[in-house]
Amino acid sequence: MEQVIIENEKEDLMVVQELKKHFPIKNGVFGKTTGEVKAVDGVSFTVKKGETFSIVGESGCGKSTVGMSLLRLTEPTSGKIIFNEENMLDKNRNELRDLRKNIQIIFQDTYSSLNPKHTIKKIISEPLVINRKMTNEEMETRVLELLDLVGLGPHHLYRYPHEFSGGQRQRIGIARALALNPQLIVCDEPVSALDVSIQSQILNLLEELQKKFNLTYIFISHDLSVVEHISDRVAVMYLGRIVEMGSREEVFQNPQHPYTKALMSSVPIADPKLKDKKQRIILTGDVPSPKNPPKGCHFHTRCPFKTEKCAEIYPEYKEIKGDHKAACHII
Amino acid sequence: MTTLMEIKDLKVGPDNNQINSILDNISFQVKQGETLAVVGESGCGKSMTALSIMGLLPQNIKLSSGSIIFDGKDLTSFTTKKMNQIRGKDMAMIFQEPLTSLNPSFTIGNQIAEVFKYHTNYNAAEIKKRSIEVLQKVKIPDPEEKLKAYPHELSGGMRQRVMIAMALACNPKILIADEPTTALDVTIQAQILDLILELQKDFNMSVVMITHDLGVVAETCQRAIVMYAGQIVEEGKVEDIFEQPLHPYTRGLMLSAPRLGSPKEKLHVIDGMVPDRENMPKGCRFNPRCEFATDKCFESEPKLEEIQEGRRVRCWNKLL
Numbered sequence: 001m002e003q004v005i006i007e008n009e010k011e012d013l014m015v016v017q018e019l020k021k022h023f024p025i026k027n028g029v030f031g032k033t034t035g036e037v038k039a040v041d042g043v044s045f046t047v048k049k050g051e052t053f054s055i056v057g058e059s060g061c062g063k064s065t066v067g068m069s070l071l072r073l074t075e076p077t078s079g080k081i082i083f084n085e086e087n088m089l090d091k092n093r094n095e096l097r098d099l100r101k102n103i104q105i106i107f108q109d110t111y112s113s114l115n116p117k118h119t120i121k122k123i124i125s126e127p128l129v130i131n132r133k134m135t136n137e138e139m140e141t142r143v144l145e146l147l148d149l150v151g152l153g154p155h156h157l158y159r160y161p162h163e164f165s166g167g168q169r170q171r172i173g174i175a176r177a178l179a180l181n182p183q184l185i186v187c188d189e190p191v192s193a194l195d196v197s198i199q200s201q202i203l204n205l206l207e208e209l210q211k212k213f214n215l216t217y218i219f220i221s222h223d224l225s226v227v228e229h230i231s232d233r234v235a236v237m238y239l240g241r242i243v244e245m246g247s248r249e250e251v252f253q254n255p256q257h258p259y260t261k262a263l264m265s266s267v268p269i270a271d272p273k274l275k276d277k278k279q280r281i282i283l284t285g286d287v288p289s290p291k292n293p294p295k296g297c298h299f300h301t302r303c304p305f306k307t308e309k310c311a312e313i314y315p316e317y318k319e320i321k322g323d324h325k326a327a328c329h330i331i
Numbered sequence: 332m333t334t335l336m337e338i339k340d341l342k343v344g345p346d347n348n349q350i351n352s353i354l355d356n357i358s359f360q361v362k363q364g365e366t367l368a369v370v371g372e373s374g375c376g377k378s379m380t381a382l383s384i385m386g387l388l389p390q391n392i393k394l395s396s397g398s399i400i401f402d403g404k405d406l407t408s409f410t411t412k413k414m415n416q417i418r419g420k421d422m423a424m425i426f427q428e429p430l431t432s433l434n435p436s437f438t439i440g441n442q443i444a445e446v447f448k449y450h451t452n453y454n455a456a457e458i459k460k461r462s463i464e465v466l467q468k469v470k471i472p473d474p475e476e477k478l479k480a481y482p483h484e485l486s487g488g489m490r491q492r493v494m495i496a497m498a499l500a501c502n503p504k505i506l507i508a509d510e511p512t513t514a515l516d517v518t519i520q521a522q523i524l525d526l527i528l529e530l531q532k533d534f535n536m537s538v539v540m541i542t543h544d545l546g547v548v549a550e551t552c553q554r555a556i557v558m559y560a561g562q563i564v565e566e567g568k569v570e571d572i573f574e575q576p577l578h579p580y581t582r583g584l585m586l587s588a589p590r591l592g593s594p595k596e597k598l599h600v601i602d603g604m605v606p607d608r609e610n611m612p613k614g615c616r617f618n619p620r621c622e623f624a625t626d627k628c629f630e631s632e633p634k635l636e637e638i639q640e641g642r643r644v645r646c647w648n649k650l651l
Contacts, residue, residue, distance in 0.1 A: 058516035195372035200587035200598040229589035266521035268546030286486045
């Protein structure tokens, strides 16, 4: 009981309210807007200090767009992003630069997120050059310190990204993200491109750093087993909306939304003994296009439990237990 | 079960040097009607194994020794012409990325028809009828309309279904699936894996499932081969390997993947990374990363030794 109270007292670091991102579809010679892709369509969540909040979903559900919007790397259409009690969407460029020191991002593809023409020293020191007034010596000491934190050494300083393996490049990306001592790091599929044995190295590193610097992570991934491993709280997205959200234990042990259930039962479990015992819910069909999402509940076209109501009205969130909630008519 | 394909001492490498082979003495059998997994991380040679079986090795890479006996005939002695007669008919392959393996400028119907044109004497009407049949078999809705679609008009899962339809058009005896679901979402992955298994029963064909995902192995395969740095390090029945992995690498792989439903604790780590082909470590190729390595491991290379029927392992310090 005591622990619950302490957890509730954790401060909110970021509050996202009704975040929307609609991309216009332009057609014809004059680029007339003929429609919209509703990549993110009204997403709200709160991230507490020091926790790992995961957003999980399949491709096209809008999870990466949420990640990019949080840093305003893509401009949200509407909504509020309150970080440290300030609304990020009201800020101008200079104010935003100041605020962004505290929010960093790690990407999935380490080939395209590290400049191939820069040495590791230049890549990692770039945030320092922009945001801190440091002498060259100070900078070098800081870069070496960062390299050491992520398990690389001084001999890597003057090498180029192509000389590193995928796992090492991800370490460089992490070092760069850490350079300014951020409070929040958005991790956009940081281990999806890595082999299993390297993936576990990076996941452990992320957890160590979190403990050391009391970091908050927003972890975006499609891999449920990774998400279960690393998260404190989880949000499941489908076609631009969060369909279920709650603590890791609640969402994984007691999933309520049919989509969450189907998603979990689809993950192959690496244990042949469970092969025949497992109840599989196999969904039919594909994810509908966000250009033209189905009316009512977005999931009703694939849902095995749908009713007439589902095709008409988008369900409200229902509270299940604590902050565990799901948007479905049949719960 | 009878043996459908036997691969013996396969050695594959760049044509100019014999020392650093990509595949080093790969030997295994594929039995009639079974699903065999080939597991390993990137660069371990699992895809190269598949390509050598199909005779599709890149130009600068040659098969330097070994034999591939399929249906009593040695494929390595076949000419391109002879290979073309059995490729797509008796053995077929599906790839990871269906978008790059389908031709973007031809319709689905056109590409499926090609298989029939090559291997059968059907006339146009028969070809169309058969094409619709195979699309129905892979459960593509509205198959007649889909014949007119181009690959970009289909979703990833649908494209993979088309690839499977093409591969199964001539009822092959063996299907080689190279990471067939890696590019797909989990819910679609479950659909495709189910489909492959269902079709396998219908056709009584053998499937070689090449994958890096131990979950896929556990749920779909009967036997498995684990590869590391161009060698087979362990082979056995899937239940046995998961119950008691004998090679430290296999064990490490299993421990390091987070598993759904397991408690939140620190993940096991295999230190370091896969060695590159130019600087293979002396002795056992896994020795720099192995937590059980002894002096012997650094001096001489262990042989792949059969410890029970169908159970092989390449290690000096087997985890018994």
